Amino acid sequence: MTKIVNSWNDFDPLKHVIVGRADFSVIPPEEPATSEKVPIDSEMRGMWGPRPTATVEAANEQLDNYAKILEGLGIKVDRPTPLQWNQAIVTPDFRTESGFTQMPPRDILLTVGNEIISSANSFRCRYFEYLAYWPLMKEYFDEDPEFLWTQAPRPRLTDKSYKHNYYDEKISLEERLERTAAKDFVTTEFEPMWDAADVMRVGKDLFIQHGLTTNRTAMEWFKRYYPDLRVHAVNFPGDPYPIHIDATFVPLRPGLIINNPHRRLPEEQRKIFEANDWQIVDAAQPAHDTPPPLCYSSVWLSMNCLVIDHKTVCVEASEVHQMEQMDKLGMNVIPVPFRDAYAFGGGLHCATADVYREGGCEDYFP
Ligand code: NVA
16 A cells, blocks of 8 residues: 555646546537637537547547656656547436547646545536546555545536526627626536636645636635635636636746736735745747647647646647746756647646645645
8 A cells, every 4th residue: 555646736746647538539519618618710619529530649649658758757647548428418407419538637637635636617518527537546546545536516517507698699809808807707606616727736725716617616615625725716817718727827836937928817816926935927928829720728728838846847849939938947848749639628737637746735825
């Protein structure tokens, strides 16, 4: 019996990680939460069905290569067990015509110390995505007597969980930005809903983005579930599609965070970092003007990096500006080709979930 699961942040030395797989990925049909995620001018609007095989193969090739690179650094890599997502997702409360993927484990699994919690996602198509990780959870459970295998309260995702006709009319970018600034999102506060990728873990503090995929009720749930941790709601007013914090606000090591220059943390919320001598620097510009085809994410996946330890970081291989900035910030950069996997749910950070990092629960913001 050994300790398998331990991780309190995104920067202490990484020893064991899960890397997603693209198999059987589907572009899901529109549903109350997802229509807001697909930009109005995206070629994906109105489209759904299994992703083309050639794109799945190309993504898997890059995911496999990423796993090899991490193994080459002495990191143990586990992979999920793919499920056939091209089938209806049905519960007593709803039916939607397909599932999604098991590419971005970061959206589903939140590691806090010796616990991994499966999230309470607001997308109906993601309702059973956690099953792809269950064989791994069972392994960790068998081997690590301290591992806490947890499922967050499952949302019912009935019509009460969403605002209706929220984006019925074509809505301009300006209006989207106004809604973000007003913290007016598609989800209601009927029940806690959250994606694990909205949570930035920094030891005793959890910074959680309030946006399209995580609501205030979830923050309240976190506060009660972790009475010994501090939960901070953060907002990034410049983001018309506030989903997941890891292309917006990314810690590189204790005391240093890169922030998307279009989605700056408001003054009021910066205080806790400044008061504790943390530096927040603008991330470098992405190298690309557009995301790859059929991609949900923005070009800011450029900053969606995986920190290996306080001096080493994996950055997407074509992101020359981000790599140069990392170098200037004193990091050794490992370039990882990954743009073929972007469309399946994100970048190098999204594609992983922490199992073990060295270090404990530090108080960085006393
Ligand atoms: N909202 C983010 C998702 C990043 C994983 C973006 O597309 O920029």
